Amino acid sequence: MSADKKILPEQLVLIGVLVLVTIGMLTKSFLSHKLADVVNRNAPQTVEPWNNQRYAGLLEGLKSSSQTPPLQHRLFGARLIAYAPETGKIDVLLPDVVDPEGIQIGWKQKYNFSIESKIGHLDQDNDGFTNYEEYVLKTSPVDPQDRGDLKYKIRVVNYEYIPFRMVFRSHNREPGGIYSFQINLVDVKTGDRSRLVKIGDMLEDYKIVDFKEDVKEIVNPATGGKKTVDNSTLVLEDMRIPGQKLVLPKGERIDSPESWVELALDVPDLDIEPSKVSRGKEFLIGDKAYKLVNPGSEEGESRLIDILDVDTGKRIVIPQKIPIGTNE
Secondary structure (H helix, E strand, O other), rough: OOOOOOOOHHHHHHHHHHHHHHHHHHHHHHHHHHHHHHHOOOOOOOOOOOOOOEEEEHHHHHHHHHHOOOOOOOOOOEEEEEEEOOOOOOEEOOOEEEOOOOOHHHHHHHHOOOOOOOOOOOOOOOOOOOOHHHHOOOOOOOOOOOOHHHHHHHEEEEHHHHHHHHEEEEEEEEEOOOOOEEEEEEEOOOOOOEEOOOOEEEEEEEEEEEOOOOOEEEEEEOOEEEEEOOOOEEEEEEEEOOOOEEEEEEEOOOOOOOEEEEEOOOOOOEEEEEOEEOOOOOOOOEEEEEEEEEEEEEOOOEEEEEEOOOOOOOEEEEOOOOOOOOOO
């Protein structure tokens, strides 16, 4: 600015006013922030209340599970908990809690299974028994040498029906109350195919041991006529298998003891020898011997057979169902 130009008094006044206004605005802004901080600090705080009702079960579980007799020292163990987002429910998972697969949580933890995974249908050690079967039978799911009784894994593959060659045709009461019975040998094509026997007689490998007479008259409601119905039975004992009896209904054919079944074992490292077995014959599973007692009877779509444990003399029905609930 040149020396000959001077600031007028009016200009000095305007500059001073602008400076004062600027200082005032800055001061007001600073004081407003400070005042807001003081107000917020002194205002009551709003806190969401603890929902005791929602977590009452969890608190009660933790409370009861941690109660111990008064001691000088206390040991607190960790507890597993499960939270269900869809219901908001929280549960304490104790070892004896049973999951939806029917397996206890503690059992899964013992063998390092995930408690969240479905493992019951798997065969962890490839011994032919699922994890669930090992749990029920109290065997190890990770040790192939520790498995259940192999009778649970015998399966009927095939069945060959052969009619019994003897048919109970008639009975006759002789003087003195002694009965005689006519039995036909259906496979005899020529000559005398009928045999007359009494209680105690032998017929080939069978002994006549009992007779139950069941003869009655029934009335036809439509005609009023009477009809004689004979449902008598003759009992034979197979002398090859002690205690094994055959019941022959009058005029009917039954399964022959020569009927056979084909068996298989649902275990990776073992077979049944021989696999085809007829009544009274033995078979092996490893070094254990069994005997086929009855080729079986129909039950729904399956066939049940009777076998005999040669060592113990105990009879077993196959397929043998695993006794659910034995791990309780």
